[in-house]
Amino acid sequence: MRVLVADDQDLFRAGFSLILNAHPDITVVGEAADGAEAVARAVELQPDLVLMDIRMPRMDGVAATAEICRRTSAKVLVLTMYDVDEYVYDALRAGAGGFLLKDARREELVRAVLLVASGEALLAPAVTRRLIEDVVRRGTARPELRRRLGELTDRETDTLRLIARGLSNTEIAAELVVSEHTVKTHVSNLLTKLGLRDRAQAVVFAYESGLTVPGSA
Known part of the structure; x- marks a missing residue:
């Protein structure tokens, strides 16, 4: 590397x-x-x-x-x-x-x-x-981001929520009772659909959209 x-x-x-x-x-x-x-x-x-x-x-x-x-x-x-x-x-x-x-x-x-x-x-x-x-200080969730959430499948939404909690692919797989390969596919798909670069931006998106709220993680 x-x-x-x-x-x-x-x-x-x-x-x-x-x-x-x-x-x-x-x-x-x-x-x-x-x-x-x-x-x-x-x-x-x-x-x-x-x-x-x-x-x-x-x-x-x-x-x-x-x-x-x-x-x-x-x-x-x-x-x-x-x-x-x-x-x-x-x-x-x-x-x-x-x-x-x-x-x-x-x-x-x-x-x-x-x-x-x-x-x-x-x-x-x-x-x-x-x-x-910072999310709390900036106020309520941005409505345009909520609309973009609608592009995700239920499993992709669940995966995003768990990413925001800081879980690894292995931990997400255990939580959703799926293979780690399936989780990687969900992660790749949700990043593409939401136009995000990586998991860190996914965490930001989850909070900004209101999918994850302070105290829920």
């Missing part, structure tokens, strides 16, 4: 690169010191995943994430120092596949990179709480 590390602090970049390069299945192919450089390097190197700091000069992690998701197929895992960072919600909507706090342990970092690169959503508990709070 090819990873690009973007952070404006030299020590963080070096530390993340050292940890990731120690894993046999991960290679850090480049580094970037700000958002604009992250976009340029991502387009040049075409990594599988970009490890993105959210607060950087010239172009912040939100804008850089949106541009990278538009111009490449790379997944983006966003790192933040703050569990209540105001950019969390915007970065998820921009296409970030997951969020992790910078104080995470090294094994958590490696696991996060592997999960997000494989298409799983990864949201630290504090980040999920922030997402819920």
